[in-house]
Amino acid sequence: MLSEANFIAAFLVGLLGGVHCVGMCGGIVGALSFGLPEATRQRPLAQLPYLVAYNGGRIGSYVMAGAAMGGISALAMHLLDVRQAQLVLQLFAGGFLILMGLYLAGWWLGLARVEGLGARLWRHIEPLGRRLLPVSTPAHAFVLGLIWGWLPCGLVYSVLIWTLSAGSAGQGALLMLGFGLGTLPNLLLMGVIAARMSGQWMEPEPGFRRAARGRSMNRQRRA
Template structure:
């Protein structure tokens, strides 16, 4: 897992946190009302404790998501480019969700049923006047249905590492803290700035583009490199053929050059031998006539 993926999770949590106020805001208000009789110092410590519980719950969910990725997805994607493609598609999916696509609405409804099932247990943590209760409340808070959380969990699944999935979800939770611990005045300011500059939509667009780059660009580069390599191979083959032709022609010329003097010398020797033989025959002819 790269730092870029952790940064994406952090920004996803921060720019998506105004959406969290719709459901988490009421829960934070209930927690605050249950701590009205404690001192300000202890109140701050209790707030930190239940946020620690919430981040721990996110990390545990990320650990489970990473285990799912390792056990279910990893065996299907050994030695191929599917991990990168799947990560790119998940980033596109999550980015589109941040842009407003209602992909995770049904999943939120399913999560709401589980949240209602936890209602009896949630009632037992009030009032939040002790640290164990605050920690338990935070752990339960992590199961509050939220499309943004589910989107982050999808990224944790394709991280293909349980520890990476836990770290990613913990960092995502850190991104949501500023909005959830800010005062009423600061919350209004943050919501105004994020809404005015459409930072959530901007972050979603960046995630979509990043996902497309992760999934598509390496394949395009590989195809371009393959074609370039094929051209080089063809050029090398042609050059090799040309060099072989030139070498063969040179060798033939050299053989002709080497053989010509030898052939000429051989022909000259044959001529000299024939002349010498004819001369000897001429000298023998009178002797033969005289003998007769």
Template sequence: MNAELAAALLIGLLGSSHCLVMCGGIAGALQLSMSGSGQHKVVLQLLLSAGRLSSYALFGAAVGYFGASAMQLAGASLLWLRLLAGVLLLMMALYISRLWFGLLVLEKLGQHIWRRVQPVAQGLLPLNSAAKAYAYGLCWGALPCGLVYSTLGWSLASGSAGMGALLMLSFGIGTLPAILLTGSAATLLLKLKSHTVFRYSAALLLAIYAIYTIWLAMRRLVF
């Protein structure tokens, strides 16, 4: 379990370069809509992120519970879910290495959900209270993102609601530096994550863990 949570954290951290493109502008615009002193804005920004991570955890718990329940009803082994988890991990490793961008196709699937959530989110602006900031963060968690959806698929294969929630929460924590850091610190982080050696090394670690997960599942299913 610890290895899976560490992998989810790493995916969030490395994949957050995409978050900077998709969500960096949103985060900046939301900061401008926040009222009050600098300290108050920091609190609102943290609550905004807390709401987003809460959404991720809730989604992860829901799909984790659904995946386990569906396999039990079908009378199938949970090892098939482990096999699916390994395949999704391998896909995310390829995405992080920038050798394959097939996960971006998933973002189109979430546009229908976001069209329903976006009017609710817009109604919360300006973010002039703690409740509004947290509620907007909950809505933000539904923003279409291929990497989020792939991690949700991994949560589906986690085998339980608790593990599904922890995987998504770990992933969300990994994205926080890219969203919360600004200025030179964010630029430095982006350069580090974009460095070829760093990116390929991290992707290789994820790929090795993915292949190991696939091998374990297949060995137990066959033998």
């Protein structure tokens, strides 16, 4: 069974993997935020339902994948001696936690290679996401988030491999839920910042352009 300690560990992996999330998903978050309706971009509170829906769909995909991997581990336990299978799964989980710690610390990047495993699948899924742009409603954003959740990511795939130690579909789903919730603060913050910047840039006289125009006029006066 999934212990509370494992759930917390999965949450911390997602939370501490924020730097990785910025590098991996920053461009996607920015594109989604820039694609919001103009009226929504100009009101920070109006952006929140869309951002929550994006991430809710993404975490939903994580949970489904975790359930599938946990189901595989449950099948293995039925085929093998229960005690032997539990011991193997516990050793596997402990070893994999050490590898993920090294990965997050940047001391060993071997887990990044697992991203290539999902690249072929993503080639078929990614066009579906492009067809859903631009986003018009939170429900629309949720569906797009479901697709986003299958983006090839070494950190996500590493936690998925960890769910093989869960012992059941439900426990695998809970492990991925903990991880997904850990990634939520960083990606929500990125979405708010990106949407705010897009709102300023798209204004009739946006701050960035206004500042650039002011500098240009000052230079002309000095000349």
